[in-house]
Amino acid sequence: MKSHAEALPTQEMLINMGPQHPSTHGVLRVILRTDGEVVVNAKPDVGYLHRALEKIGERVTYAQYMPFTDRLDYLASMNCNAAWAWTVEKLAGIEVPERAEYIRVIVCELNRISSHLIAFGSFTADMGAFTPFLYAIRERERINDLFEDICGNRLTYNYVRIGGVSADLPDRFLEKTKEFLDYFEPKVPEYNKLISYNKIFVHRLANVAVATPEDAVGYGLTGPNLRGSGVPFDLRKNEPYSVYPKFDFDVCVGTGERGTLGDCFDRYMVRINEMKESVKILRQAIAQIPEGPVMAKVPRMFKPPVGEVYFRAENPRGETGIYLISDGTVNPYRLKIRAPSFVTMNIFEKITKGLMIADVVAVIGSFDIILPEIDR
Amino acid sequence: MLESLAISIVNAVPVLSGVPLWTITLLIMVVVAAIVLTFAMVYSGLATYVERKVAGDIQARVGPNRVGPVGLLQFLADGIKLLLKEDIIPAKADRFLFVLAPYLVFVGSFAAFVVVPFGVGLIASDLNIGIYYVMAITSLVVVGVMLAGWSSNNKWALLGGMRAAAQIVSYEIPVGMALLPAVLIAGSLSLQDIVRSQGGLFGIFGWNLFHNPFTFFSFFLYYVAALAETNRTPFDIPEAESELVSGYHVEYSGIRFAFFFLAEYGDMFIVSALAAACFLGGWHVPFLDAEALPAAWGNLFSLGVFLTKTLGLVLVMMWIRWTLPRLRVDQLMRMAWKYLVPLTFFNLLGVSLWLLLFHGKGIPQMMASFIG
Numbered sequence: 196m197k198s199h200a201e202a203l204p205t206q207e208m209l210i211n212m213g214p215q216h217p218s219t220h221g222v223l224r225v226i227l228r229t230d231g232e233v234v235v236n237a238k239p240d241v242g243y244l245h246r247a248l249e250k251i252g253e254r255v256t257y258a259q260y261m262p263f264t265d266r267l268d269y270l271a272s273m274n275c276n277a278a279w280a281w282t283v284e285k286l287a288g289i290e291v292p293e294r295a296e297y298i299r300v301i302v303c304e305l306n307r308i309s310s311h312l313i314a315f316g317s318f319t320a321d322m323g324a325f326t327p328f329l330y331a332i333r334e335r336e337r338i339n340d341l342f343e344d345i346c347g348n349r350l351t352y353n354y355v356r357i358g359g360v361s362a363d364l365p366d367r368f369l370e371k372t373k374e375f376l377d378y379f380e381p382k383v384p385e386y387n388k389l390i391s392y393n394k395i396f397v398h399r400l401a402n403v404a405v406a407t408p409e410d411a412v413g414y415g416l417t418g419p420n421l422r423g424s425g426v427p428f429d430l431r432k433n434e435p436y437s438v439y440p441k442f443d444f445d446v447c448v449g450t451g452e453r454g455t456l457g458d459c460f461d462r463y464m465v466r467i468n469e470m471k472e473s474v475k476i477l478r479q480a481i482a483q484i485p486e487g488p489v490m491a492k493v494p495r496m497f498k499p500p501v502g503e504v505y506f507r508a509e510n511p512r513g514e515t516g517i518y519l520i521s522d523g524t525v526n527p528y529r530l531k532i533r534a535p536s537f538v539t540m541n542i543f544e545k546i547t548k549g550l551m552i553a554d555v556v557a558v559i560g561s562f563d564i565i566l567p568e569i570d571r
Numbered sequence: 572m573l574e575s576l577a578i579s580i581v582n583a584v585p586v587l588s589g590v591p592l593w594t595i596t597l598l599i600m601v602v603v604a605a606i607v608l609t610f611a612m613v614y615s616g617l618a619t620y621v622e623r624k625v626a627g628d629i630q631a632r633v634g635p636n637r638v639g640p641v642g643l644l645q646f647l648a649d650g651i652k653l654l655l656k657e658d659i660i661p662a663k664a665d666r667f668l669f670v671l672a673p674y675l676v677f678v679g680s681f682a683a684f685v686v687v688p689f690g691v692g693l694i695a696s697d698l699n700i701g702i703y704y705v706m707a708i709t710s711l712v713v714v715g716v717m718l719a720g721w722s723s724n725n726k727w728a729l730l731g732g733m734r735a736a737a738q739i740v741s742y743e744i745p746v747g748m749a750l751l752p753a754v755l756i757a758g759s760l761s762l763q764d765i766v767r768s769q770g771g772l773f774g775i776f777g778w779n780l781f782h783n784p785f786t787f788f789s790f791f792l793y794y795v796a797a798l799a800e801t802n803r804t805p806f807d808i809p810e811a812e813s814e815l816v817s818g819y820h821v822e823y824s825g826i827r828f829a830f831f832f833l834a835e836y837g838d839m840f841i842v843s844a845l846a847a848a849c850f851l852g853g854w855h856v857p858f859l860d861a862e863a864l865p866a867a868w869g870n871l872f873s874l875g876v877f878l879t880k881t882l883g884l885v886l887v888m889m890w891i892r893w894t895l896p897r898l899r900v901d902q903l904m905r906m907a908w909k910y911l912v913p914l915t916f917f918n919l920l921g922v923s924l925w926l927l928l929f930h931g932k933g934i935p936q937m938m939a940s941f942i943g
Contacts, residue, residue, distance in 0.1 A: 210726045216816060232730070232900055323804060323811070323897025329630035389894075395805055396896045552730070553814045553899045 207235055214243045218321045218556040221566030225559075229552060237547040237555055239540045244570040252530035257283050257497055258357055260527070265351035267532065268568040270313050271511045273306035273342075276355035278508040281436060282517040283357045285506050287499035291491050295359035296438045297484040301372065302345065302354065304473040304480070308379070309338040310511035311466045318463060318560035319390050322399055327390045334382055337375050344368055357497065359490035369481050376474050383471055391467060400463060401454030404546045404558045411457060414542035417535045418513025419469060420562055423449040423462030430509035442479045444472045459561035466563065498525055512536050512563055532571060536564040607684045607695050615836040616646035622889050629893040656825035661724060664822065668722035672715045673823065673830035679711030680837035687844045688762045690854050690873035691861050701762035702754060705845060706747055709800075712834065713739045716809065719831070720819035731818025734900055735802060735809030741907040742799040746842075748915035749793035752786045752922040753779050753849035756931070762845075766853030770860065778852035782933035785921035790850040792915050794884070797842035799903065801835065804892040808900050843884035844877075851880050
């Protein structure tokens with residue numbers, strides 16, 4: 196007699212998850228090979244949003260490239276703006292006024308909160324709870340209002356300039372930011388009450404897609420994803436830039452509190468906790484910010500010296516590294532951007548083996564990838 | 572019952588005496604069916620509106636407020652929109668099954684309205700196998716959902732259909748087992764009899780919910796299992812918008828999609844109505860016996876009571892939907908087979924033993940006999 200497996204042979208199923216799929220956070224395509232609901236292999240296929248941003252960098256001037264950095268990680272435009280400015284300033288050795296650095300840190304940390312809010316909201320929506328997303332959007336709206344006051348834009352800010360920022364803070368901005376922080380700080384425990392420690396939510400995330408600390412380092416995870424695996428590495432602390440050394444804040448790491456160290460839940464909790472740390476930084480920055488100019492003297496025909504530079508900044512999604520070669524003309528000779536989301540995709544195939552289809556969604560959400568940054 | 576009604580009509584209106592009795596009976600049947608269907612449609616429409624308002628309220632936003640006063644006519648606008656939409660059948664779909672599936676789902680869900688005891692005399696057909704009929708006819712939904720998933724020729728739809736089949740079949744068992752205590756207590760499968768068995772002098776303590784500890788748990792077990800059977804959050808994995816894009820009805824559009832949509836709300840009503848009828852005393856309220864009132868008032872009053880209880884339970888379902896995340900498919904199945912099925916069996920055993928040991932008396936009756 197034939198066994199059941201011989202009598203009823205099963206086939207692996209090939210499913211395209213994306214590029215149009217509500218939970219791939221953009222136009223990511225995942226080629227799923229599944230055995231029923233169990234994933235045999237999940238191969239990410241990127242490139243649907245490629246705009247040749249690095250090549251464009253060779254055709255425009257240093258200052259003109261600033262708006263393009265908005266389109267790198269559109270949920271954290273300020274951070275990308277600032278990373279580009281810091282890179283060029285490092286290359287040309289420009290001294291930036293201290294007030295400008297403080298402003299940059301303030302907008303970066305505000306943007307980090309807003310980016311993590313989206314990460315939190317969309318992740319919970321991926322898990323089937325739609326309400327937290329609306330709560331996150333509600334809070335993010337106030338950050339957008341603040342940014343609108345600063346620069347008139349709500350998504351792609353183009354606020355930071357090489358040598359400073361485009362304009363000083365508007366009237367009452369610091370008070371408004373303080374009001375926002377007072378409003379926002381109690382919201383984080385509210386999120387935890389609403390969803391973080393919800394039994395179903397924890398069950399969905401604990402022990403799912405564990406990235407061991409060795410794997411996380413080996414595959415080049417950065418930012419919250421790396422810290423979620425328990426590696427306390429934060430460029431703001433470990434390789435301080437700007438005025439970050441002046442602030443007292445903690446590096447949040449995953450603890451494996453509900454499962455294994457480095458699972459989806461840890462990565463999620465790191466983001467939740469980082470919002471609190473950003474609030475801490477913001478409060479200190481508002482208290483310390485000095486008066487003074489917000490723009491250094493940068494020549495209109497800006498030509499940095501011949502040379503090359505690599506600068507990396509701690510962005511909400513991890514380490515954004517910019518490698519820049521200058522040949523002394525007004526255009527960069529070569530520009531390469533290390534996008535954290537892109538590097539994160541390396542570990543995807545390994546980590547999703549043997550999970551369920553629903554877990555793939557959880558993994559994408561817990562890595563908090565963003566597609567324009569992956570494809571550039 | 573219909574025939575006696577027909578005879579009384581013929582007696583009241585002598586002109587009709589020439590018409591054969593069966594035509595009048597048939598006519599009454601059609602009228603009753605039309606009333607029930609109209610109710611079901613209007614309820615479903617309003618339920619979608621309420622769902623969206625509840626969602627808006629929970630999510631710190633407004634919800635529909637443009638069409639009609641406070642957006643009340645939104646569901647009409649949506650219905651018209653869905654009717655006018657292009658009817659798309661995918662090129663590679665199995666056309667016959669694809670067209671058939673929504674009707675099966677719709678029929679499976681709405682045929683159950685027939686035995687819902689809306690009031691003292693308000694029941695389209697008081698079948699003596701009421702509960703059994705509901706369980707059987709709502710199982711038709713599985714077939715429809717599977718057909719929809721299969722015939723769409725879409726892998727997401729297929730996965731959704733398979734998930735739905737596994738889920739609904741699994742949860743039928745705890746649902747049925749959790750309802751059986753009420754049947755045991757009433758000694759009848761007829762929903763009207765079950766409701767009547769919960770009347771009496773004890774007010775809300777006459778309800779099966781408070782009959783004994785096992786029935787109390789039974790209610791909650793039933794409600795959880797029923798949530799899963801209707802594919803509602805946190806058990807909405809066959810649709811799972813963020814995983815399967817929307818599962819078995821992903822390829823459906825226009826009025827065919829509306830059928831699935833209406834069926835979901837119909838299902839919600841049915842399971843809530845069963846819960847209200849079997850555990851919450853149906854149309855009974857404390858200190859007022861609807862059956863003692865004049866027929867018209869009694870019916871109206873009991874209809875109001877029953878709808879309040881049922882819609883209250885529907886509202887809780889909506890509340891749950893907008894609060895909780897979704898389980899994973901294996902966790903869902905584990906929950907059914909490892910927890911709900913054994914627990915409901917245990918409960919059934921408990922209720923049976925209770926009825927045997929205490930001669931069918933519930934706690935309130937025992938207390939009453941103890942005191943006086």
